[in-house]
Amino acid sequence: MKADALWVVEPFKIEVRPFEVEEPKYDEVMFKTMACGLCCWDSSLYQCITAPGPAPYVIGHEGVGIVEKVGEGVTNVKPGDKVFCASGSNVMMSEYTTVKSDCVVKLPDDTSDWASAVIEPNCCVVNLLNTTNVQAGDHVVLVGAGYMGTMTLQGLTRGSQAGRITVFELREDRREMAKAYPGCEVYDPESEEGKKVIDEIVAKGGADVVIDFGASKSGFELANKLFRQGGKLTLGSWHRGMMEFDGSRWHLGGVTVYNLSPMSNDHYTDMLPRTYELIKRGVYEPGKLVTHTVHFRDSEKLAEVFMHSIKKTDGYMKAVVMFD
CATH class of the missing domain: 3.40.50.720 (NAD(P)-binding Rossmann-like Domain)
Structure with missing residues (x-):
């Protein structure tokens, strides 16, 4: 299916363009992206540094959202569940993302602060x-x-x-x-x-x-x-x-x-539910470290936030790109 996504088209230039999202196959989950954290790797990719190949390319690997579809064999989540994702894709700055089911963990049904739900880091x-x-x-x-x-x-x-x-x-x-x-x-x-x-x-x-x-x-x-x-x-x-x-x-x-x-870690996805248990217990408070949020269609502010992430200006600590 087609979805809008953020594409790095050349160094320091990012655009919203269509992106083909794969339908979920066996043991896969498609979720509607509500937010995606901006990692320091994304800051490098914005500059076409350590890129997977020549531009253009989609970025993002810290997605959270709502399950849209599940493939055969998926038992841990169902359509409508709110989830965070911490592995399985590097193209999550898209309206929809498809990953393996063990790459997502269910969030509480009343989750609404999507920026604080970015848990991959x-x-x-x-x-x-x-x-x-x-x-x-x-x-x-x-x-x-x-x-x-x-x-x-x-x-x-x-x-x-x-x-x-x-x-x-x-x-x-x-x-x-x-x-x-x-x-x-x-x-x-x-x-x-x-x-x-x-x-x-x-x-x-x-x-x-x-x-x-x-x-x-x-x-x-x-x-x-x-x-x-x-x-x-x-x-x-x-x-x-x-x-x-x-x-x-x-x-x-x-x-x-x-x-x-x-x-x-060959068993890295085992860390996902364990991390969430520690967050629930108050050991970690990732949401308190988010300093900037920006909507993925706000191109001017998006460029500003990416530059803050590179130069560490404006009190920058962490940014989250919102898709809601």
Whole structure:
């Protein structure tokens, strides 16, 4: 069936164009998109960076909506159910999306705040913490407290066995937000105070776990500096292009390196319902981190929001594209 979708047609240019949505086959679900989160990958795709192929192409992989049709064999949802989707498609900025049934999880019938129902990034964070396996009393260092870093901080402070939690973040507004989570220390890594703390961590042998959400060369270098011998380094950021590290430090330091990517977990879709259980319990509050919303047909504002997502201006933390 035909549906309108957001197409990147050239760098920094996006248009609404028709898109062919496949009818659901066996074990597949089609849902009417109500909202779709704007991921940092979408920001790169908007610039035709790390694209799946030449433009034009449709973007989006953080969809939520209402089930329109189900294929044979689907038992977990039915037409009319409200769902979030966290896997199975990278073309969700479309009025309709078709995915495998295990890629969607049912939401409450009274769900109306669709921007807050964007949960795919939260599933990535749960996958990260589940894979990293923070042990009782571990000293955890978080480099970068943007959207994904702050959500990770929610999990660390409310739902983990972490002992000392140290956060390094360059931006003052994000440091202030991070300080609202009890039990963590927050520093500017470029300040004198921050540099002293970095030296202190290194002098004591390093942290048990270092999680990199800096999304920058300097953040990656800091993360590589802070893990202890036999410690853990978890790459939360998608570093596009080449990054350098000290192979001797990794080898002789005995570090174990983990990756947030869903592709690191053969059972990633198991994280979806588990993540939602944690949200219901109040461990995570992804909706509170959404700073911008925009309708997919508002081309002027859409361009503004994409630029805010790239430059991190206007207090940007997270945007959601609305289809309702």
